[in-house]
Each structure stands twice: as C-alpha cells, then as structure tokens.
Amino acid sequence: MLLIYTHKITPRVKYVFKQICTRILGVPVSFTTVIEEFIAHDSLKMSYTRQPLSNEIFVRSNELLFEQGLSDIDITVLPWEDTKCFFPTGDKSAVPFDIFAASFYLISRYEEYLPHLKDEFGRYTAEESLAYKNNFLDQPVVDIWAYKFKAILQATYPDFSFPEQKYTVIPVIDVPMAYEYKLKGIMRTVGGTFKDFFTFKFRRLYERYSVLTGFKRDPLDNYKYIINKQKASKYKFVFFFLLGDFSTYDKNINPQKQKFISLIKHIADYCKIGIKTSFFALTNLDLLKEEKTRMEGIINNAIVGSRHSFSKVNLPESYRNLVELEIPEDYTMGYVNHLGFRAGTCTPFLFYDVDFEVQTPLKIVPYQALDFAFLKYHSLLDKQQSLKRLIKSIKNVNGTFVPVFHNYTFNKQERWKHFKTLFNIILDVKKK
Structure with missing residues (x-):
C-alpha cells in the first residue's frame, strides 16, 4: 500500500490518487494528515503538500486539488522528455510537474465545464481542447505520467512487487x-420508394426491392x-x-x-x-x-x-x-x-x-x-x-x-x- 501524506484530504485528492495509483498502476493507496503516522509507515509512501517533510518522495502540490468549484486556470503546457505536461512544481519535487492536478484537470473534463464553442449538434469538439491545441491529443498522457511516477517508486522501493497490468x-x-430496408413498415417503405424514384436513385431503388424480396442481404x-x-x-x-x-x-x-x-x-x-x-x-x-x-x-x-x-x-x-x-x-x-x-x-x-x-x-x-x-x-x-x-x-x-x-x-x-x-x-x- 502507498501512504500519501497531505495537509488536507479532499475528495479531489482521493479521486485522482486512486485513479493513478490503483486503477492505472494497481497499487492501493491510503491517506494521512498525521506526520507521526506517515513516518511510522514502513512501505511505499510519499508526501503531496507544499514543502517536503524530510527525504521522502515529495511532489509539490498545485492548489487545484484543494479548491472547490471552477476557476479560470492559466495553463502553460511544457515539454517533458517524450511527452508534455503542465503545472510545474520546482526543484525539490520528485517530478517536475504536478501530475496529479494535471490528471484531475483532464479526467474530470474540467475544461468542458468552462465556456466553449459547440458544433452544430451541440457537442464539445477536439479543437476546443487543451490536448488538441498543444499537440498531445495522440498520447494517453495521464497513463504516461503514471508510469513515470511508478519508475520513481520502483527506484526508491526496489523490493516492492508491483502488479502487472495488461493491455x-x-x-x-x-x-x-x-x-x-427491412422491417421499416409500409409507410416508410413507400416514402423511401418515392424518394428514390424522384431523386433518380435507381440503383438504391433496385437494391431496396432486391432486399425486400429476399434476393439480396x-x-x-x-x-x-x-x-x-x-x-x-x-x-x-x-x-x-x-x-x-x-x-x-x-x-x-x-x-x-x-x-x-x-x-x-x-x-x-x-x-x-x-x-x-x-x-x-x-x-x-x-x-x-x-x-x-x-x-x-x-x-x-x-x-x-x-x-x-x-x-x-x-x-x-x-x-x-x-x-x-x-x-x-x-x-x-x-x-x-x-x-x-x-x-x-x-x-x-x-x-x-x-x-x-x-x-x-x-x-x-x-x-x-x-x-x-x-x-x-x-x-x-x-x-x-x-x-x-x-x-x-x-x-x-x-x-x-x-x-x-x-x-x-x-x-x-x-x-x-x-x-x-x-x-x-x-x-x-x-x-x-
């Protein structure tokens, strides 16, 4: 089990850590705000807060997971090795970006709650998304970030046996x-027949009755x-x-x-x-x-x-x-x-x-x-x-x-x- 120390356990924190650690990596997680409990834990652990406690795995937290409701977030997407990320964390952090806040932003579809243009059917389009605008729509970035985090855990806890996930x-x-053509009823069949005829779609007309008479599938x-x-x-x-x-x-x-x-x-x-x-x-x-x-x-x-x-x-x-x-x-x-x-x-x-x-x-x-x-x-x-x-x-x-x-x-x-x-x-x- 991975124990996570944080200064405040919010629904967002629990949600995104369980998604990344448990559903993607297969590692169960638990949370604490008590430093003594964190220090006493003798297996996987990390801190997710503003400052590290000691020499543990530390990820500097963005405020997104401790907020409520929506706000207009200014996001700058930056390159990170073979992928991209946002919400940079600084030198002390084990990863250069707050992958947990960034993952929450994407999987909660935070951006789809914000004002945006819809298409003719009232749909949210790819062109409106952060991923499309920053050229990472073709990458499962949340999963990529999760595996980068797993590599850090493995390096720190080489004796821990991680479960193998499968494609x-x-x-x-x-x-x-x-x-x-089949099962459409008399009215729809007659209407379709007239439409085919008066729009000169004779091949379709032939196909329709070949199907209805059982000569074609x-x-x-x-x-x-x-x-x-x-x-x-x-x-x-x-x-x-x-x-x-x-x-x-x-x-x-x-x-x-x-x-x-x-x-x-x-x-x-x-x-x-x-x-x-x-x-x-x-x-x-x-x-x-x-x-x-x-x-x-x-x-x-x-x-x-x-x-x-x-x-x-x-x-x-x-x-x-x-x-x-x-x-x-x-x-x-x-x-x-x-x-x-x-x-x-x-x-x-x-x-x-x-x-x-x-x-x-x-x-x-x-x-x-x-x-x-x-x-x-x-x-x-x-x-x-x-x-x-x-x-x-x-x-x-x-x-x-x-x-x-x-x-x-x-x-x-x-x-x-x-x-x-x-x-x-x-x-x-x-x-x-």
Whole structure:
C-alpha cells in the first residue's frame, strides 16, 4: 500500500490518487494528515503538500486539488522528455510537474465545464481542447505520467512487487439503424420508394426491392460477420442498439417489432448489450428511463451501459442522468473526427462531478477511435499506420483500447472498403 501524506484530504485528492495509483498502476493507496503516522509507515509512501517533510518522495502540490468549484486556470503546457505536461512544481519535487492536478484537470473534463464553442449538434469538439491545441491529443498522457511516477517508486522501493497490468481491447459495435430496408413498415417503405424514384436513385431503388424480396442481404445486416469475429476473439464485444422512437435524428426500427427483438436477443447470446441513447433522451430523463427499461425487458438482464447518439456528451447533465438511472458505464467519451484521448487516458475512470465535488459510481470507458475518424486518411496504408501508432501508444502503458465501429462499417460501400482489414488488426494486433 502507498501512504500519501497531505495537509488536507479532499475528495479531489482521493479521486485522482486512486485513479493513478490503483486503477492505472494497481497499487492501493491510503491517506494521512498525521506526520507521526506517515513516518511510522514502513512501505511505499510519499508526501503531496507544499514543502517536503524530510527525504521522502515529495511532489509539490498545485492548489487545484484543494479548491472547490471552477476557476479560470492559466495553463502553460511544457515539454517533458517524450511527452508534455503542465503545472510545474520546482526543484525539490520528485517530478517536475504536478501530475496529479494535471490528471484531475483532464479526467474530470474540467475544461468542458468552462465556456466553449459547440458544433452544430451541440457537442464539445477536439479543437476546443487543451490536448488538441498543444499537440498531445495522440498520447494517453495521464497513463504516461503514471508510469513515470511508478519508475520513481520502483527506484526508491526496489523490493516492492508491483502488479502487472495488461493491455486489453473492448470492441464497440454501434447500431443506430439495424437495417437499411427491412422491417421499416409500409409507410416508410413507400416514402423511401418515392424518394428514390424522384431523386433518380435507381440503383438504391433496385437494391431496396432486391432486399425486400429476399434476393439480396440488407446492406446493414453484417451481424453474422461480427458474431463470427466475436467467436474467434478473446475480447468481448459490446453492442449498443438504438431503441428510441422515430425522430428527425433517430430512424431505427420500431422496438416493438418481433424480428428486431429477436436480433437483439441473438446478439446478446454472444456479446454484451447496452443502449444507444436517442438524441432527445440525452436531455430527457423520462425518455432515457423508458429506453433503458425497453432494453432490459428484451435481454432480461441489466444493460452494460450506454452510448449517446451522435457521440454527444454535455457535462455534467449527460452523466448525472446516467447516475440517476443507475446506468453503470458510458462509452461516449471520445471525438468523432479525431483519433486520440479526449480525457488524456486509456484507462476507464469514474465520473467526478466538479459542481458537486463528488465521485460518482458511473464508470467512463473512453474510446480512442471512431470509424469516421479514419475516413480522413485516404489510403489503406495511412489508415493502418495511424491505427498501429494508436495501438502502440496504448500497449506501452498497458491500457484499454476501445474502438467504435458501426454495423454499416462492414458493408460493401466504397468508403468502408478497408475497414474489415482495420478491424482484423484491432482483434489480432500481433499481425503488424
């Protein structure tokens, strides 16, 4: 156990030290404000305060972890060996930056509480973030800092046996629309037919009726391929199905249709199941509760978690609603158009409500790669290289890689031509 001496034990201090030391490094932590207790401790220990007590491992504390609420923080990002950091500490400190305050700033998503510009869907964008502006979005900096801290502990306590963490993958399959043409009902099929005809989309019209008459497979029906991949993989896939009502933003199958229900039940035999929260349920607790109840009624089990429509997270409201409904995990923390680490980490963490200064039970499982983000790389080689760089950065810190693919990603459209290859690289990274 690592004992931490500090002049004040705050919720922020406990939260971030447990994330870095316990969840990332696997070392349990305890805290004290009593100097005698600290001196008597005969195993790993450090002080996190303004001045060192003696010759112990000392990290000079920034005030951020001892404050309450939000303030406009002036941050200067500086280079640090192979990475970057902020909140410099001075000569006496064992590390040149307060990695604990910096980590709290990133994983609490402090900056997303502050005023910022949103995109057309009301989302926080990568371009607004400290990581993007300072060119470290492509690094899991919180995990990198944690391992630098581990090296200091190992050098000071060479006899201590640190647990080995392991790289893992959680492949996410997002299903905003289960089928392109099937199970849409007469009105939607007739409307789609007229739309195809009057917009001269005759190839689509032909495809529609080839599917409806059973001569072709629906272009979004790639479930057999995905299930076969699951059967051969050591990693457990997580499916998110949209069960919201038809709207401007959400156009899935009616959740009452028996064949749609059968599809979800079939997938649940092999994979974990969560809900893809509909666009209007993001701000409507009653709608979200209804969608959660629908899914749990279908799978006869608790859902693994949720993923928001359009990858939209508005802090803190989005996560407070999940906490209220006791949804255990969220898989929305990432960027649509950029590969990388929105919260600066590839280790799941608990949502900390900065307004209420409380750690919640909601586990945030950040994703680092959405299929759309690969579309900006034009060649297969570019896509592969960017993916392998991302995987390497996560493997270096024994993190959790969470890629998000959609059911339509595996169809035969030209834009998704090479995505099965990318998926295979993810599932078997030894084939580099």
